[in-house]
Structures are given as C-alpha cells and as structure tokens.
Amino acid sequence: MREPFRISNGEVAARDAILIEINTDAGIGWGEAAPMPGTFYSHDTPESTWEFVRQRLAPAFLEHPEFDLSRLSAWLNEFEGESFAKAGLEGAVCDLFANVASKPLWQILGGSSRAVESGAAIGLMPTVADLSDRVQKFLSEGYRRIKIKIAPGHDVELVRAVRQRFGGIPLMVDANASYTLDHISVFRELDRFQLMMIEQPLAREAIAEHAELQRRLRTPLCLDESADSVAAIEEIIRLRSGRVLNIKVQRMGGLFASRRAHDLAQSAGIPCWMGTMPELGIASAQGLHLATLSNFTFPTDIEASARWYVDDIISPQITLAAQGSIRLPGGPGMGYVVDEEKVAQYRLRFEELRA
Ligand code: MG
Numbered sequence: 001m002r003e004p005f006r007i008s009n010g011e012v013a014a015r016d017a018i019l020i021e022i023n024t025d026a027g028i029g030w031g032e033a034a035p036m037p038g039t040f041y042s043h044d045t046p047e048s049t050w051e052f053v054r055q056r057l058a059p060a061f062l063e064h065p066e067f068d069l070s071r072l073s074a075w076l077n078e079f080e081g082e083s084f085a086k087a088g089l090e091g092a093v094c095d096l097f098a099n100v101a102s103k104p105l106w107q108i109l110g111g112s113s114r115a116v117e118s119g120a121a122i123g124l125m126p127t128v129a130d131l132s133d134r135v136q137k138f139l140s141e142g143y144r145r146i147k148i149k150i151a152p153g154h155d156v157e158l159v160r161a162v163r164q165r166f167g168g169i170p171l172m173v174d175a176n177a178s179y180t181l182d183h184i185s186v187f188r189e190l191d192r193f194q195l196m197m198i199e200q201p202l203a204r205e206a207i208a209e210h211a212e213l214q215r216r217l218r219t220p221l222c223l224d225e226s227a228d229s230v231a232a233i234e235e236i237i238r239l240r241s242g243r244v245l246n247i248k249v250q251r252m253g254g255l256f257a258s259r260r261a262h263d264l265a266q267s268a269g270i271p272c273w274m275g276t277m278p279e280l281g282i283a284s285a286q287g288l289h290l291a292t293l294s295n296f297t298f299p300t301d302i303e304a305s306a307r308w309y310v311d312d313i314i315s316p317q318i319t320l321a322a323q324g325s326i327r328l329p330g331g332p333g334m335g336y337v338v339d340e341e342k343v344a345q346y347r348l349r350f351e352e353l354r355a
Helices: 046-063 069-077 083-101 105-109 128-141 156-166 181-193 207-215 230-239 255-267 281-290 340-346
Strands: 005-007 010-012 018-023 028-033 120-122 146-149 171-174 221-223 244-247 272-274
Touching (some): 028 281, 120 128, 146 156, 156 171, 156 181, 207 230, 255 281, 272 281
Parallel strands (some): 120 146, 244 272
Antiparallel strands (some): 005 010
C-alpha cells in the first residue's frame, strides 16, 4: 500500500487477499476474499479465511456446484460466519455467470450502466496541517466528498479546521465505533458543522444507543460496523438507529446478501452507500457494479486503484473519470480483466482443487 490504512484501533500497511478462480469448460470467474490481517478489523483473517476456503467451502461447492445465483446465496447462508470467504466464492460464481452470459455484472445484479460517484476517505493524520494537505489533494483529484476519520480527542478541531479552510465541501466523519453516549458534548459540537453524516459513532452492538443519539442530533448517523448482517440491518431499521447505511459486500457475505440489505433499506426509506475495506481490484470492481443499484445514493468509498495501491491486479486500473466518478469499462463480467502475470508475481500461496 502507498500508505498504511489507519483507523482508531489499528493499521495495516500491505494488502493480503485470497483470490478464487473458478475454471470451467464454459468459462472462468474470479472472486476475492479480503479480510484484514490481525483482528482489529474483523474476526476473520487472511489465515482463517484461506483455511476455511480450502478445507470446507471450496470442497463443498465442488461436490454440489450451484450456479443458480439466488440458490447459491441461500446455500452460502448455511455456513456460519465466514462472510469474507462467502463473498469471495460468490463473486467468482457471479463473474463466471456474467462472462458465460456475455453480460456485464451489473445486469446480473439488477443495477445499471451509470457511473458511480467516488468519495475519498482520509485516515487519522499526525497533524491538522497533514490532514488539510490531504483534503486539498483529494479535492483537486475530483473526489465527490471527503470523509475524515475521528477518534476521542481528535475530532471537533479537525472538522473545524477543514470547514475553515475548505468551506461547505461535502464532508463527513467516521468514528469507527470509538465513542460512547458519554461523549454527547462532542456530538453536539459536531452537529453544528453541516456534516453529511457521522459514521458509526458508537460500538457495533450499541444499536439502541445509536437510536438514542440520533434522536438528539440533526446530523444523520450512518451505521457501518453495526450493519454487519441482514438481521442487524432489520434491527437498525426497526429502532431508527441511523438515517444512512454503509453496506460492505465482504462483511455481508456477498453481492446478493448486500443487494438484499440495499433493498430492505430502500423499502424503509434509508439511503445507502457502498463501503470498502479497502479491497484489491476484483472485489472493488464487483462492488462498483453493485453500487449502481438505485438506493446507493451517496458516493462510494471505493477509490481509484492508485489511491491505496502501488500496483493492482486488474487491467485497466480503477480510475476517476470527470466529475469524480468511476465509469465501468463495459464488456462482459467485471469489465476489468485480472492480470494473471501480476497474480503469479505477487502470489504467496496457491492451491488447486478439482471436481
Ligand atoms: Mg466506516
């Protein structure tokens, strides 16, 4: 990575991912499972996901291959947890399905060919001046909104500095679950800065407390860490814990589970956006296809490949077009092609299973 991905409770400096290639007589499909190393971000790690895929998920799939996509999603649901592994396998089957049908992936998912607006996310910076420089850089690159990470003790003064220098730009903050209701005075202050939303202020399981906080603020709350399953999203909707949802394909366990979350939110009048871990090119590209669904109304966190990575494994790389949006390249499947030479070059492990 060009710089470490840093949030309030940890950081990572290189990106591991498990790529799943399904190779059939009819065609091939690629998927990506992209948990973070360590356990600061999720319970799943590259090690645990690799073992689950090779020992259980892939052998089970090869025994009874399922190419009907809605049945596949139901089948994946029968495995407990392991959302990253499920997203990786489902992504590969969806890509295969789209390639064989000669259709773009968005068409399989019920999306459209529209461009997807992209927003830049900025981690915790050592100084306010560093943060300001970063905001300037991303605005000049065309990103459609700026998100800054906050943590207790590093919040109001960061927002104030950005507002003073950059005026009324589309701005939001992400707390990564690092506050409690005892910090209400911080949120009251943040509430004065016309933020688009405050993302995940409280703990993941604090769904009722988020509802309490939302009642006391004008600024919409966006749930991210809390929105980790269809059941959790139903609870969030029922309690009115937030007015926006961040949906992440890897966390939801695949494209179809994410689509179901999107549809539930849409029925409840809650707009969404497509979040990211961030992933490598395969999962990013598949997320972009899903992000063309109509209730993904806020800019996505999926950024240009060069934002995070010295190199990426797809061709072309993901880039920002005019007006800070990402235009899918067209053609069947993802539109982007997996660069197999690069995959071989960066590969740490390889295993082949046969039906
Ligand atoms: Mg977040």
